[in-house]
Amino acid sequence: MPDAYDLVVLGSGTAAQVASSRVRAAGWTVAVVDHRPFGGTCALRGCDPKKMLVSGEEALDAVRRMRGHGVEGDVRIAWPDLMAFKRSFTDPVPQKQEKRYCDQGIDAFHGLARFTGPDTVTVEGRELKARHVLIATGARPVPLGVPGEEHVATSDDFLELESLPARVAFIGGGYVAAEFSHLAARAGAEVTVLQRGARMLPKFDPDLVGWLMERFDELGVDVRTGAAVNRVEKTGQGFLVHAVADGREQTVAADLVVHAAGRVPDLDALDLAAGGVALEGRRLRLNEFLQSVSNPRVYAAGDAAGSGPPLTPVSSHDAKVVAANLLEGNHARPDYRGVPSVAFTVPPITTVGLGEAEARERGLRFRVKSARVPQWFTARRLAERIYGYKTLVEEDTGRILGAHLVGPHADEVINLFALAIRHGLTAADLKGTMFAYPTGASDIGYMA
Known part of the structure; x- marks a missing residue:
């Protein structure tokens, strides 16, 4: 039985x-x-x-x-x-x-x-x-569908590495590639990212991603966009990752190749x-x-x-x-309004609610506030040059439609924008709130 x-x-x-x-x-x-x-x-x-x-x-x-x-x-x-x-x-x-x-x-x-x-x-x-x-x-991990994919490590494997190889290549350009490439580069590895799409971190605001890419450059991460991987070859010295970008063949030598192309x-x-x-x-x-x-x-x-x-x-x-x-009995339905997302690069980049392109596609009337603000105290005290935001506020209601942050404390501050979106708070509500100062949250009144 x-x-x-x-x-x-x-x-x-x-x-x-x-x-x-x-x-x-x-x-x-x-x-x-x-x-x-x-x-x-x-x-x-x-x-x-x-x-x-x-x-x-x-x-x-x-x-x-x-x-x-x-x-x-x-x-x-x-x-x-x-x-x-x-x-x-x-x-x-x-x-x-x-x-x-x-x-x-x-x-x-x-x-x-x-x-x-x-x-x-x-x-x-x-x-x-x-x-x-x-x-x-x-x-x-989504199947890569290329010869040699059996040689590609997963993010699980990366998180169990007893030692970090000298050369690491990531296939894909989303969360895993961004986060692990920052970590590996700071730990001393030579890092290459092969991203099929036109840019890294496609789920995040393109302007803010552009600002964050300066940190990839400073770290020496070789990011190759528009690069479609078509083969991974095992050699006596490690691996060769073969890709095509702009109609030209590219080859990257690596000691470890990591799957970062989605799940x-x-x-x-x-x-x-x-x-x-x-x-x-x-x-x-x-x-x-x-x-x-x-x-x-x-x-x-x-x-x-x-x-x-x-x-x-x-x-x-x-x-x-x-x-x-x-x-x-069936009565409850999921509600995914105001779910924030963070890529834990250093500094982190975050998003919640609608992006600018999506809001326009929906025909919404909204105003955009956006600026790169390394001169603000939050960034100055940490000697951090990458700090900026973009917020979308609905014209008629003043409700927060979307918020996008990059820089120090962005992974914490984005939760307050998530709260506003999920519960219908307005830009005026946020501006009228007294936040502890000086904190990352105290910048919200200037962002909304």
Whole structure:
């Protein structure tokens, strides 16, 4: 006889943790399944370990900026020690997570889950019968579709490097390429970025990205845009990455080649057809309640759902929506208004709400405030030359439509603009707020 549960959760990341805890608290029987260490992408292979490493380059960058302004001496990143610092956070996560499940009365299964029917999954030969299934398996790197892609490391691999190779090439130009190229370059590597698109960080405002690119140049990162990789070749000395840009062949020699070309929902191993779970391309076909349109027993959340931006707070939000619909019937819908996004370069670049081009496409009437402001105190006290903003304010209502920041504290200040967008605050509301001074937030009144 199969083990029977009210809910079987596939995955153990943020969405899985939130949804399983909520339905278990309501008295449901719950099982969680993962073939990787428990904790999910954010805690083990994404946001958190990445930010632990960024702490090292932030410290190094601060010393370099303040040299000649009262700080003396040379500093460098000791890669093995920085990795050990990262592991001081990540290593305890799986055991802590399993204990949390155990303490809550949630059964944890290790292994690769796959559907065997509309209400059954198997894990290592053990069958679990489920009244409902939540797919929260996260995302995986999108296939590159080029010869030699088996030689390309993932971002997961990069985060586990015991030593940093001398030459690193990144395929792609989004978050991973931007963040890791800054880190690797500051740690002493020779870094090349091969981006198929016309610019780095396409999800961020192009003007602000342009300002940030000066830091890439200062770090010596060789960014090649319009470069389509068509082959990765293993050699006796490392790898050769072959690309075409402007009709001309380019070749980059590297000791490590890293996939930074985007991710897709991680669904291939689940045998969705056996569960009657329909796909649309590479994505699950879901209704407005994050429920499978073909198998109503099944819901999805986070990156696996692919409904909202691929960010940790979205995973948590989706999980709360799913839990509410499981417990009370379909009524809750995800609301992705005002979700901020940050690329943790140093300095960071951020965005929330509408971009300028998108607002114009929608036919909205708005005013734009934009300036590069290294002379403001926030930047001056840190000897940081890259600091600027762009805000979009609706003409008739004064509501904040979008905000885009680059520079010190941008990763924190953007949350206040997110609050304004989600709750309909106006530029006047922000200007009328007394923020602590001098802080990054105290600049908001001049930006809105």
